[in-house]
Amino acid sequence: MKIKTILACTLAGLIGVAGSAQAVNINPDGLGQVLFYPYYTVNGGNDTLISLVNSTDEAKAVKIRFMESQGSREVLDFNLYLSAKDVWSAAITDIDGTPTLIINDTSCTTPYLYPAGKQEFLTVALDEDNNDISRTAEGHIEVIEMGTVVGDSAAAATHVTTRVDDEGDEYDLPRPEPLDCQLLNDAWTQYTLEDDGYWIQDPLTDMEAPSGGLFGGASVVNVSEGTLFSYEAYAISGFATEVGDLHQIPGTILPSLNSGDVTTGTVFIEGEAYTSEEFDRGVDAVSFVFMHEQLMNEYSINPILGADTEWVITFPTKSFYVDEAAATLPVIVGDDEVEIPQAIPPFTAVWDGKEACEPVMISSIYDREEQSIAETPGGERPPVVSPSLPPVEEEDPAFALCFETNIISFSEESNKASPIFGSDNVIHINPEELGFNEGWMSLNFYTLPDGELRKGLGGLAGLPAVGFSASRFINNFASPGVRANYNQIFNHKATRAPDCEYFDLNICD
16 A cells, blocks of 8 residues: 555545644745744844735734743744735844844834834843853744734824824924824823723724634744845744634733644645644644654755855744743652643743753755765675775764744864854754755754664644744855855755554554
């Protein structure tokens, strides 16, 4: 029986053929209710430019959240009210050692950030013994639609090109701007001597169910180096069916990726769609659609090309599984049941204030001519021609990804910060020592270094992970006295597989 047929038969019973009214899914067309930007950085002279587009004919309320890379602690968030067909853009840069959001966009935020033009990242939510501002210099971004805005609130967010002065005369604006952002800020204002704003009293005023249609992207640009790496945000559809508790006051950590009212997820495996059973938490459905057994991508550190490559690997929902508050589970100690912090599968380590390390395996490294570093069956080493590849280790190479957002740099370990993104949250891999300076690599999230298999989620193996490979090529001889840089980004490719440790499936044989 073909593997695809086996997979369809076994997983159909395990997680059910797709057919529910709505399930969380990653939209391959790039439009969604939730957007996930896997990386921002201001390290190494980089700035990050971000954009968010409302492609619909309706106004939108969205939460924008910036999360630092180590423990996914919130460093800035606010509400944004987009008019129909609106685009919001901003930049993250370093100002005197403090990562800062630069806003030159008039779209309504609460609080309204455009007049000041900037907002520093904050350390309030960082861990007590690990709260240096430099920790906020890289991370990822979440955008969550809180609902469709209607009525007077939608009109207030809509851009106009003219205004009327105090004498009743109409005049042209130097650039379009929303009709009345102050109205939306007043709606979230608590008053002492008069009634609170209408959204304080009822956050569902002028709000209807979220409908999706958001898309966006980001670019990491280094002006002095002349490099720019751009990528598209991952778009999640089917996150929520109604406003519910999504529309929250600014200044809170809500809504989050655990706030959706849809608790099933749909993925595609070898062309077949499968929907999970009901999860207890909305975030589990989000994790389900990001579950991967393996990630793979290309790399190049060819010295002839002046090449460097770095991989970004981000676990979008990791904090919901490794934070002590989220992961305290009952454990039997002697005759007593006590509450001890434990990670919730598929993660294995609890966040200790500085790290939560997940072991991963390098499945394979190939050059561009199909050559691989691998043991022959039975451990035999037949004769080879010279020059030969160095001997392989007894065990597959393994390392740990300790943060929510991780950088793998294909470079010498002596370089503390990664050469492209300037990251200190970096694992250095030098494939040149293995004989290859360009090719491709795959990472295994299912098999642990001790040979055990990681417990999966919803019947799928591995970890919820996303990201991309960024390569920079330097030409020092583009023309006399001119150095040229060439850049590329490729999203990671991935495989999905059933969780063979906990389910007896034919495909695992």
